[in-house]
Amino acid sequence: MQYHAFIIKYAEIGIKGKNRYLFEEALVKQMERVLSKCEGEFSIFRVSGRIYLNAKGFDFDETVAALQTVFGITGICPAVCIERDGNGKLPDINGLSQEVIKFLDGVYPDKNKTFKIKCRRVDKTYPLDSMEAAAEIGAQVLDAFPEMKVDVREPQILVSVEIREKVNIYSEIIPGPGGMPIGTSGKACLLLSGGIDSPVAGYMIAKRGAEIEAVYFNAPPYTSERAKQKVIDLARVIARFTGKVRLHVINFTDIQMYIYKQCPHDELTIIMRRYMMRIADTIAAHNKCMGLVTGESIGQVASQTMESLMATNEVVTDMPVYRPLIAFDKQDIVDISLKIDAYETSILPYEDCCTIFVAKHPVTKPRLEVIRSHEHRLDEKIDELVQTALETDEIITLEA
Amino acid sequence: MEIYLDNSATTKIYKDVSELCIKTMTEDYGNASSMHHKGVVAENYLKKATEQIAKTLKAKPKEILFTSGGTESDNIAIIGGAMAHHREGKHLITTCIEHPAVGNSMKYLEDQGFDVTYLSVSEEGLIDLEELKNAIREDTILVSIMAVNNEMGAVEPLEEAGKIIHGANPKILFHVDAVQGYGKEQLIPKQLGIDMMSVSGHKIHSPKGIGFLYIRDGVRIVPITYGGGQQGGLRSGTLNIPGIAGLGRASEKIYTGFDEKQSKLFELKFRLIKGLTTELPDIRINGIETSERKISELSDDELMDVIKKTAPHIVSVSVKGVRAEVLLHALEDKEIYVSAGSACSSNHPSVSGTLKAIRIPKEFYDSTVRISMSEFTTSEEIDETVKAFAEIVPMLRQFSRR
Numbered sequence: 001m002q003y004h005a006f007i008i009k010y011a012e013i014g015i016k017g018k019n020r021y022l023f024e025e026a027l028v029k030q031m032e033r034v035l036s037k038c039e040g041e042f043s044i045f046r047v048s049g050r051i052y053l054n055a056k057g058f059d060f061d062e063t064v065a066a067l068q069t070v071f072g073i074t075g076i077c078p079a080v081c082i083e084r085d086g087n088g089k090l091p092d093i094n095g096l097s098q099e100v101i102k103f104l105d106g107v108y109p110d111k112n113k114t115f116k117i118k119c120r121r122v123d124k125t126y127p128l129d130s131m132e133a134a135a136e137i138g139a140q141v142l143d144a145f146p147e148m149k150v151d152v153r154e155p156q157i158l159v160s161v162e163i164r165e166k167v168n169i170y171s172e173i174i175p176g177p178g179g180m181p182i183g184t185s186g187k188a189c190l191l192l193s194g195g196i197d198s199p200v201a202g203y204m205i206a207k208r209g210a211e212i213e214a215v216y217f218n219a220p221p222y223t224s225e226r227a228k229q230k231v232i233d234l235a236r237v238i239a240r241f242t243g244k245v246r247l248h249v250i251n252f253t254d255i256q257m258y259i260y261k262q263c264p265h266d267e268l269t270i271i272m273r274r275y276m277m278r279i280a281d282t283i284a285a286h287n288k289c290m291g292l293v294t295g296e297s298i299g300q301v302a303s304q305t306m307e308s309l310m311a312t313n314e315v316v317t318d319m320p321v322y323r324p325l326i327a328f329d330k331q332d333i334v335d336i337s338l339k340i341d342a343y344e345t346s347i348l349p350y351e352d353c354c355t356i357f358v359a360k361h362p363v364t365k366p367r368l369e370v371i372r373s374h375e376h377r378l379d380e381k382i383d384e385l386v387q388t389a390l391e392t393d394e395i396i397t398l399e400a
Numbered sequence: 401m402e403i404y405l406d407n408s409a410t411t412k413i414y415k416d417v418s419e420l421c422i423k424t425m426t427e428d429y430g431n432a433s434s435m436h437h438k439g440v441v442a443e444n445y446l447k448k449a450t451e452q453i454a455k456t457l458k459a460k461p462k463e464i465l466f467t468s469g470g471t472e473s474d475n476i477a478i479i480g481g482a483m484a485h486h487r488e489g490k491h492l493i494t495t496c497i498e499h500p501a502v503g504n505s506m507k508y509l510e511d512q513g514f515d516v517t518y519l520s521v522s523e524e525g526l527i528d529l530e531e532l533k534n535a536i537r538e539d540t541i542l543v544s545i546m547a548v549n550n551e552m553g554a555v556e557p558l559e560e561a562g563k564i565i566h567g568a569n570p571k572i573l574f575h576v577d578a579v580q581g582y583g584k585e586q587l588i589p590k591q592l593g594i595d596m597m598s599v600s601g602h603k604i605h606s607p608k609g610i611g612f613l614y615i616r617d618g619v620r621i622v623p624i625t626y627g628g629g630q631q632g633g634l635r636s637g638t639l640n641i642p643g644i645a646g647l648g649r650a651s652e653k654i655y656t657g658f659d660e661k662q663s664k665l666f667e668l669k670f671r672l673i674k675g676l677t678t679e680l681p682d683i684r685i686n687g688i689e690t691s692e693r694k695i696s697e698l699s700d701d702e703l704m705d706v707i708k709k710t711a712p713h714i715v716s717v718s719v720k721g722v723r724a725e726v727l728l729h730a731l732e733d734k735e736i737y738v739s740a741g742s743a744c745s746s747n748h749p750s751v752s753g754t755l756k757a758i759r760i761p762k763e764f765y766d767s768t769v770r771i772s773m774s775e776f777t778t779s780e781e782i783d784e785t786v787k788a789f790a791e792i793v794p795m796l797r798q799f800s801r802r
Contacts, residue, residue, distance in 0.1 A: 221729030260799055
């Protein structure tokens with residue numbers, strides 16, 4: 001079937017009152033961004049609460065896949081458009097019925113289905129009203145395909161016929177990613193490791209319209225260049241949705257070694273994570289972020305028990321910490337990771353700095369006052385080391 | 401200064417070989433199968449390279465089959481050989497320290513109903529000839545033994561093996577994976593009783609994606625890929641003239657001044673082993689050191705005698721209490737490039753089959769790096785490397801996983 005346009009459906013944007021145009025503009029901007037990389041000529045129109053995307057010379061699958069990376073879109077409806085003739089006239093009801101019959105024949109080879117015609121007459125000069133037009137088209141479809149049956153309650157095929165400046169015929173709704181368009185929420189700073197969880201967490205916050213700044217803690221020679229490349233690739237996965245991700249690579253080795261020397265080994269991971277949060281907090285504040293994002297989920301590992309989360313949370317003073325996966329089971333996280341094409345990269349076997357010195361039995365119920373007092377053993381050099389680490393900040397900008 | 405000591409993974413291409421390759425891509429770019437002048441020119445490169453290679457093996461030009469490299473050569477030899485002779489028997493013999501190109505070809509044949517015997521090796525990585533003799537059965541059709549082990553540089557007793565194999569049954573095909581041996585050892589198939597031998601170009605300073613399989617005249621194997629019938633139908637596909645021309649010249653070059661190059665490499669290997677064992681406690685030079693033989697108890701001459709029984713370019717070092725990957729990256733920081741175990745298996749965390757097979761102590765499994773030299777390696781580079789080890793290892797040992 002040769003489609004001429006897509007009707008773009010969006011949900012939450014529709015209820016944003018006076019700010020609605022801001023959201024719609026952001027959505028259109030994101031659509032333009034992804035379509036600029038697709039083959040074909042596209043033009044986007046906003047008409048009375050709808051976005052129409054006219055397309056010429058395009059690749060259907062490529063275009064749909066691109067639109068599915070635009071947050072804010074809930075549905076993508078491929079449509080056939082019937083233009084007015086030279087006298088400015090739309091086809092009469094017989095002509096229109098023929099177009100619908102042609103459409104059904106092209107999209108549904110198997111006619112053994114129930115259907116309903118839903119008509120919406122916006123151009124009130126059209127001689128039949130919505131109900132009359134729907135009934136007439138339905139009758140002609142039944143004549144053309146006797147195997148088809150009408151079901152107005154739960155049809156297998158719902159054909160929408162919109163009579164406007166043109167006539168749009170569509171029946172399929174391809175799901176979009178949902179959420180809010182990028183650029184409508186501000187910026188958040190993601191702690192990105194090489195694992196499965198953090199890219200998913202970043203994706204979910206981005207889905208609420210936030211731009212993403214990311215921080216990765218590098219620990220050469222304990223972690224390799226490939227581990228860093230893996231994180232760069234994961235940041236790029238997020239950039240496919242957000243358009244751009246700025247990744248900060250911080251050299252964390254000296255801090256890690258110092259903690260290793262000074263603190264009890266079973267508290268290493270917790271104390272290390274406290275310093276990661278502190279550093280991320282600083283970087284986030286410098287880069288006008290309004291929150292930190294982590295991939296933590298209650299009880300998943302020793303450092304993510306509720307006690308451990310309290311211990312890592314208390315060091316963040318400047319902004320909220322968003323943990324979109326907090327109540328997710330691992331399999332649910334994996335499912336999203338697979339859906340956004342991060343999984344294959346996430347499972348590459350390169351060590352990250354969280355795993356290299358992990359104790360055989362790390363504390364699972366750290367007590368805050370104990371952790372704080374052990375952290376004082378770092379007083380001599382830690383401020384200087386943190387400062388040095390912040391100076392190693394290597395910023396890599398990844399674009400979709 | 402960059403010190404590249406991962407020559408068993410791949411080598412730097414000879415300058416004039418790279419120039420020759422470029423010429424065959426930009427000027428003499430014809431298809432060797434074309435009838436016109438351009439084709440003839442290309443075919444001349446093919447002839448020349450075939451002769452150059454054949455000469456290094458004291459073989460006939462028609463015994464050389466060009467392939468994409470070691471893996472393909474091993475596949476054609478083993479699968480093509482087994483498929484051609486399956487009516488005479490379905491038993492194959494190989495060793496438990498082969499490269500996956502051999503090991504997984506054997507596994508494939510096992511799935512196809514063949515029976516495979518895997519020979520064990522000593523702590524030095526050597527097969528037991530008595531075990532080989534006993535493994536040969538009436539229905540044995542092919543034996544595959546590597547010339548030089550890629551992870552530790554053990555040199556297998558090919559000549560003795562060849563005698564045993566053909567003594568038992570002259571029809572058994574004797575295949576040798578010589579990817580790490582060609583250019584570092586004198587390998588004359590006729591003298592060693594070899595029927596087929598695999599070689600890869602990029603291990604001897606020619607490009608990647610080219611290699612050859614020596615197939616003794618009279619050996620019958622069937623193709624494993626089908627197409628336009630090039631190279632006698634045994635390996636169809638347009639001939640890779642840039643690679644072939646390069647491989648030809650590289651083969652000639654690597655065997656020029658061979659004896660001096662080999663003894664220089666042995667000197668360097670000695671220097672490296674001596675240096676490392678003097679500077680650092682608790683390390684193990686695999687294949688050289690065994691449960692009965694300690695390097696510290698050997699005189700220099702005795703050590704050199706042991707070294708000369710191994711490949712001149714590969715040293716496998718296990719460093720107690722240090723993870724190989726970390727050591728590798730710490731050396732990388734000083735622009736010294738080595739490999740962790742075998743580069744082909746370092747990407748998956750499983751333990752190397754070779755290290756297990758030579759029964760190194762368990763605590764060394766994850767602590768073994770491979771240093772592999774080439775004719776471009778200098779004694780300064782070796783000294784620099786020993787110095788780096790002496791600096792890095794004590795530092796890393798402070799931070800082992802508790």
